[in-house]
Amino acid sequence: xxxxxxxFKNLQADGQTALIPYVTAGDPEPWVTVPLxxxxxxxxADIIELxxxxxxxxxxxxxxxxxxxxxxKNDVTLNSILDMVKQFREKNTETPIVLMGYAxxxxxxxxxxxxxxxxxxxxxxxxxxxxPPEESEEFLQLMNSHDIDTIFLVAPTTSAERMQKIAQHAKxxxxxxxxxxxxxxxxxxxxxxxxxxxxxxxxxxxxxxxGFGIRDGKSAAAVAQVADAVVVGSTLVRxxxxxxxxxxxxxxxxxxxxxxxRHAINARDLASVSA
Amino acid sequence: MPEIQIDDYFKHYPDELGHxxxxxGRFVGETLMGAIYELEEAYKxxxxxxxxxxxMDKDLADFVGRPSPIYHADNWTRKLGGAQIYLKREDLNHTxxxxxxxxxxxxxxxxxxxxxxxxxxxxxxxxxxxxxxxxARLGMECVVYMGAEDVAxxxxxxxxxxxxxxxxxxxxSGSKTLKxxxxxxxxxxxxxxxDTFYIIGTVAGPHPYPAMVRDFQSVIGRExxxxxxxxxxxxxxxxxxxxxxxxxxxxLFYPFIEDKSVAMIGVEGAGxxxxxxxxxxxxxxxxxxxxxxxxTYLIQDTAGQITETHSISAGLDYPGVGPxxxxxxxxxxxxxxxxxxxxxxxxxxxxxRTEGIIPALxxxxxxxxxxxxxxTMSADQSILINVxxxxxxxxxxxxxxxxxxx
Numbered sequence: 001x002x003x004x005x006x007x008f009k010n011l012q013a014d015g016q017t018a019l020i021p022y023v024t025a026g027d028p029e030p031w032v033t034v035p036l037x038x039x040x041x042x043x044x045a046d047i048i049e050l051x052x053x054x055x056x057x058x059x060x061x062x063x064x065x066x067x068x069x070x071x072x073k074n075d076v077t078l079n080s081i082l083d084m085v086k087q088f089r090e091k092n093t094e095t096p097i098v099l100m101g102y103a104x105x106x107x108x109x110x111x112x113x114x115x116x117x118x119x120x121x122x123x124x125x126x127x128x129x130x131x132p133p134e135e136s137e138e139f140l141q142l143m144n145s146h147d148i149d150t151i152f153l154v155a156p157t158t159s160a161e162r163m164q165k166i167a168q169h170a171k172x173x174x175x176x177x178x179x180x181x182x183x184x185x186x187x188x189x190x191x192x193x194x195x196x197x198x199x200x201x202x203x204x205x206x207x208x209x210x211g212f213g214i215r216d217g218k219s220a221a222a223v224a225q226v227a228d229a230v231v232v233g234s235t236l237v238r239x240x241x242x243x244x245x246x247x248x249x250x251x252x253x254x255x256x257x258x259x260x261x262r263h264a265i266n267a268r269d270l271a272s273v274s275a
Numbered sequence: 276m277p278e279i280q281i282d283d284y285f286k287h288y289p290d291e292l293g294h295x296x297x298x299x300g301r302f303v304g305e306t307l308m309g310a311i312y313e314l315e316e317a318y319k320x321x322x323x324x325x326x327x328x329x330x331m332d333k334d335l336a337d338f339v340g341r342p343s344p345i346y347h348a349d350n351w352t353r354k355l356g357g358a359q360i361y362l363k364r365e366d367l368n369h370t371x372x373x374x375x376x377x378x379x380x381x382x383x384x385x386x387x388x389x390x391x392x393x394x395x396x397x398x399x400x401x402x403x404x405x406x407x408x409x410x411a412r413l414g415m416e417c418v419v420y421m422g423a424e425d426v427a428x429x430x431x432x433x434x435x436x437x438x439x440x441x442x443x444x445x446x447x448s449g450s451k452t453l454k455x456x457x458x459x460x461x462x463x464x465x466x467x468x469x470d471t472f473y474i475i476g477t478v479a480g481p482h483p484y485p486a487m488v489r490d491f492q493s494v495i496g497r498e499x500x501x502x503x504x505x506x507x508x509x510x511x512x513x514x515x516x517x518x519x520x521x522x523x524x525x526x527l528f529y530p531f532i533e534d535k536s537v538a539m540i541g542v543e544g545a546g547x548x549x550x551x552x553x554x555x556x557x558x559x560x561x562x563x564x565x566x567x568x569x570x571t572y573l574i575q576d577t578a579g580q581i582t583e584t585h586s587i588s589a590g591l592d593y594p595g596v597g598p599x600x601x602x603x604x605x606x607x608x609x610x611x612x613x614x615x616x617x618x619x620x621x622x623x624x625x626x627x628r629t630e631g632i633i634p635a636l637x638x639x640x641x642x643x644x645x646x647x648x649x650x651t652m653s654a655d656q657s658i659l660i661n662v663x664x665x666x667x668x669x670x671x672x673x674x675x676x677x678x679x680x681x
Contacts, residue, residue, distance in 0.1 A: 055580040056454060056566060058461045059304040065448050077578035103302055103565040108579025130302045130565065134292055155306035157468060162308065180306055181466040 003096040003124045004149050004172040007046055008207045008228065016269050017224040019044055020209060021258050022100065022233035024051035024067035025084055026076030028244040032251065034087045039251035041095050044262030049127070049231065052081055052101030059129045061182040063234040066241060078105045078114070086121040098125035098151060098172070103135075111139050115146040125149035125172045133169045140169055153177050154200055156192065167204040173229060174206050178213045184234025188213030194226045217264030224265040225272065232261060280606055284532045288599065293482020293569075296605060298598035301481040303568045306465045315483045317388050322490065327383065334379050335494065338412070339369045341376075343495075345502045345659070351629045351646075358652035360645065361511065361659045363499045363527065366634065372664030373495060373523045374405035378474055380491035382409040385472035392416045392471045396460040398425055398453035398519070399589035399637075400432025401664060402476030407441035417441040420459040422452040425589055432668055450583050453593050457567050477520025478597030481568030485597050492526025499659060500530050511659040513538040513648065517640040518558070518611065519590045521597035523663035528609060538610065541600060542644045544586035545613035553585040557596045558604050558611040571598040587616035587672065588636035590664075618643040620676060623666065635664035636672065 001009075011018050021040050025033050037048055053068035053076055060068070085097055099118065106114050106128065118126070126148055131139060133152065143150050149172030154163060157180065166174070176197060178188035188210075197208050210223045211231030223230045239257050243250040280287065293299045301311060321327040335341040344367070348360040365373040378395075385393060393410045395417070397403030403419040410417035419436055423445040426433055436443050449455040457475075464473045478485045478492075503511050514531060516524035518541040531537045543556035554560060557572040564573040566581060574594040575581050586592040603609035614622075619636060622643035627633045634642060638661070645660050652658070666673070674681065 055449065055582075056458050058458045058567070059306075059465065061462070062448070069449070072580060079578070104573075104575070104581075105579035107564050107570075108575065108577065129304050130568070132301060132303070132305060132308055135300050135302055153305040155304070155308075157306050157309040159309060162305075166305075177304075177306060180468055182462045185466060 002147065002149055002172065003094070004047065007096050008173065011046060017227065017265050018046040018207070018209070018229035019258070019262055019265060020047045020049055020229050020231045021045050021236055022049040022051055022231060023236060023240065023254070024053050024064065024071050025081040026053065026071035026074050027067040027237070027240055028070045029247050030074050030076055030080065032247045033084050036251045036254060037088050038091065039255040040258055041092060043255035043259040045095065045258060047096045047098060047229070049098045049100045049233070050081065050085070052078055052099055052105055054102040054105060057102065059182055061184040061234060063184045063237050063241065067237045070244065078109050082117050082121050082123070085123055089122040093122070096124040097122065098127055099123055100127040101129065103128050103131045111142045115142045115148060118148060119146040123148060125151050127151040127153070127175060129153065133165050136169065151175055156180050156196060160199070163200055164203050170204065170206055172206070173209050174200060174204060175209045175211060175231065176200065176227070178210050181212070183212055186213055187215065188219065188223070190222045190226070193223065197226055217260050220261040221264040221268040224268050230261070230265060232258070281533065281535060281608055288602065289482060289486050293486065295599045295602035297563070298571050298601040299482055299485055299569050301568060302565045302570065303481045304465065306468065310464070310468045311481050313388070317384060318483050318487050321384060321387060327387065331380055331383055334383070335376065339375050339379065340367060341494065342498045343367050345499060345506065348630050351626065352649070354629060355646055355649040357649040357654065358512065359654065359657040360649060361503065361657060362632070362662045363495060363659060364662055365495060365523065366632070366638070366662045366665035370401070370405045370408050371667060372401045372405070372635065373492060373526060374402045374476060375408065376494055376526070377476065377488050377491040377522065378402070378405040378409045381472070381474040382413055382415070385415070385474070386413055388472065390470055390472035392418070392467065393474055394418045394420070394460050394463050394471055395474045395476060396420045396453065396456035397476065398422070398456070398592060399668060400425070400429040400436065401590060401668065403441070403443070404432055404435050404439070406474050407436040407439035410441060411439045418463065419443050420446050420456040420463070422446050422450070422456050424451040425453065428589065429668065453589070454581065477522040478525050478599060479520045479567055479569060479571070479595055485569065485599055488522055489525045489529055489599060492522050493529045495523065495526035495661065496528060496530035499527060503659060507657060510534055510537050512536070512652065512656040513540060513658045515540045515542060515641045515645045515648070515658060516661040517542050517591065517637045517663060518596060518600060519555070519593050519637060520595070521600045523661050525597060525599055527661040532608060539603070539608065540644065541609055541611045542640045543611060543613045544588065544591035544640055545615040546585040546587070548615055549613060554613070555584040555586040555591045555593060556613045557594060558600060559613050563601065566595050569598045571595050571601045587619060588640070590635070590637040591640065612644055614640045614643040620673070622646055623673065632662070633666035634662055635666050636669045638663045
């Protein structure tokens with residue numbers, strides 16, 4: 001069983017919602033990333049989305065764009081990110097890691113080369129924002145043969161027909177983009193999200209994560225009510241940006257922000273169990 | 276590569292999913308996939324609709340001033356002493372460049388699709404002006420994204436767009452040039468996907484843009500092919516056009532692709548020289564990768580990060596190139612060469628003085644290469660050069676090279 005599958009199985013058995021923080025690898029400095037990942041797990045992260053920075057992040061808002069720029073200034077590459085995962089795995093063999101980014105760095109490394117190296121260091125899944133199922137045939141085959149889960153996005157604009165197609169190819173979980181827009185752009189509308197998740201469930205039994213519009217404990221808890229996983233990105237990355245000049249304080253600051261969300265989600269999970 | 280690909284080219288490229296061999300395709304976030312399919316459906320429907328075509332033809336004739344003439348550059352031909360040189364005069368179009376052929380087509384499509392808001396990216400500002408122009412005429416809201424560096428360099432075009440009623444948004448991210456303007460326009464589109472039509476200015480972006488923009492620009496090659504037959508009684512021996520994204524070049528080349536006797540030469544910007552790394556020549560010095568919705572040749576580092584480009588002409592200053600050019604290169608149907616800033620500037624002055632035509636700096640790259648090619652050919656052969664735009668917008672840059680400031 002894949003680490004991601006096992007993680008959701010355990011959480012569901014306990015009636016809990018997964019909390020998935022996103023941080024950009026190497027932001028603001030490469031050495032911060034591994035301690036930060038451990039601090040996130042400590043604060044209640046169930047799965048970690050580790051962003052692979054790209055020079056032209058066209059689906060991201062200004063917060064994550066700047067994170068990419070900070071990381072790239074330090075010459076962070078896909079290779080050095082795989083090293084970070086390897087280091088993280090020295091102390092943590094349980095928390096699933098999903099690499100999230102754009103197609104070009106993967107193309108540059110070569111899909112097969114990437115799949116082999118990623119599996120070897122303990123990467124569990126990959127989410128390539130600009131690679132829809134239409135363009136993924138070779139990629140999917142190689143990820144599948146190396147047991148790396150391929151996570152896909154579903155958007156408010158996704159038709160039923162496409163949902164079906166995406167569901168066929170998705171592994172691990174499906175990530176629902178809760179707003180029309182870039183990351184960190186607007187607050188989500190919980191009723192719309194609920195309706196869309198119901199629709200997606202017609203086509204898949206995979207866990208559903210929701211991200212792109214979650215800013216605080218309150219919105220995290222609201223999403224936890226209807227989703228299997230809550231993804232938090234820009235809010236954490238903004239905190240990283242604020243601490244860019246004192247990176248030694250950064251893991252604790254980001255972790256305490258995540259802990260608030262964990263707390264809010266747990267309170268809601270508990271309330272719905274007792275209700 | 277098998278010969279059949281060229282004999283049967285028109286039938287095969289792109290395929291159903293928008294691929295030219297391994298290039299092209301649809302590499303965008305899920306939120307835009309619906310909009311891209313919607314656009315493809317609309318384009319398929321109107322492409323062969325006689326009413327739509329008639330409306331476009333009328334606009335191209337009465338608003339743009341088509342057909343643009345071909346001109347036998349007699350003086351320059353004699354001076355170079357070789358092949359006869361013909362110029363396709365896209366510089367005479369309304370707004371001063373070939374860009375308007377495409378914006379007319381896409382704006383009419385936007386109107387038919389019920390979109391009320393137009394967005395565009397621009398580098399030098401020619402595509403932005405051409406977009407603002409058609410938006411003004413159709414009474415549509417228009418927002419143009421332009422790198423902050425380019426806004427500073429192209430103040431006059433920024434003002435033209437504003438006069439035409441467009442909002443010009445300076446883009447501060449990344450290298451603050453054309454590629455970042457494209458990123459920002461894509462972000463706007465994701466956010467306002469319901470009512471907004473994105474008019475991409477070149478043969479890049481996700482399918483159907485490369486094919487659609489090519490089709491709109493192919494009016495250049497269709498006219499030129501007939502004009503050459505009427506004037507000289509035969510097809511030209513070589514076509515020469517500059518390549519940024521590659522829309523003027525594909526517009527000229529496409530109708531000639533199955534005419535195997537016609538050589539097709541695309542000229543990229545070598546900037547300060549390919550060996551300096553400061554250039555904008557992905558086909559000549561780049562490697563394949565994925566950017567802005569398609570797979571093509573890119574200027575990138577070994578880790579797949581897009582690196583900064585340089586060209587004296589803002590219109591060539593882009594790290595990618597249309598996927599069809601990538602394919603034409605690989606199958607050997609077109610040849611891609613480079614010309615430096617200095618060579619382009621020399622050709623700019625040469626055409627201006629010899630023929631009384633002030634070309635755009637982009638076009639000057641094509642002229643510079645043609646001036647090397649012509650003397651190697653005989654007087655009964657001919658070269659057709661696409662004069663993609665006029666040089667009015669470049670007065671500042673050229674004057675600054677001579678130490679003058681307005």
